[in-house]
Amino acid sequence: MKLESDWVTGFVDGEGCFHVGVNPHGDMRAGFQVLPEFTVVQHERDVQLLHALKEHFGCGVVRRNHGDRMAYRVRGKEHLLRRIVPFFDKHPLKSKKRQDFLKFRRILMMMEAGEHLTETGLAAIREVARQMNRGRLRESPAPPETGEENRAKFLVG
């Protein structure tokens, strides 16, 4: 299924989520891992839309979220910076979700500059992340991680 850019923006205005997790992690230099992710969750009957988004952006994975919900998810700084951010720069979101996107982009830029590896930078990132998704989440953007192996796949830094 071919997706028009404006359709993607409209759909993400409704269903998308830009989220940055900052979680304690012993292995990271600053003691925390920063996990930016872009997610779109749908009922499994519309999983074909999630695959179409994956094809559209040329990155990410489609996985079961929980129960009958499926998620398209992009983690990983490079894909987010090279694919997701430029798209929404060019085709701006119209909802207040754009504010989340702008904070999300700012954190990615800070990570690009290595700021998440210093205590000062990490504190700044946490502050921006804290201001995101205020009361905007209707669905958990990510299932609970199970075990270190699963967690390790998504480490950034």
Next chain:
Amino acid sequence: MKLESDWVTGFVDGEGCFHVGVNPHGDMRAGFQVLPEFTVVQHERDVQLLHALKEHFGCGVVRRNHGDRMAYRVRGKEHLLRRIVPFFDKHPLKSKKRQDFLKFRRILMMMEAGEHLTETGLAAIREVARQMNRGRLRESPAPPETGEENRAKFLVG
């Protein structure tokens, strides 16, 4: 705010609802009123999108749904048949919500032919309406009606 057609389709694929209520009503010839409505519900922070949809379609109202949720709502056979249906005929939904739209359109055509005023036609409409929105509603498309005055505004037939 000007909305691109593809954006509208994408946003409605995510957030829209096509619903037909069939409710007992003493004043109607067949004893029931048929209430088709197209609804988009948003948190009040994005009410400007609902006003933009109203402007885009040239019909409908923006009202508080419940709590901090606002709704753009189009009721009334004429606006639905002349404005909403032709738009989604021209710019088809990509999600399974399109199946609801097609049933919605079918019921409107049946109403256009006056079938909702006969017992046989009404039974057929109820059967199609029953097959819509199966497990697809995340939010009530309409607040509870309060009193006859409010109900009477939306009578169809």
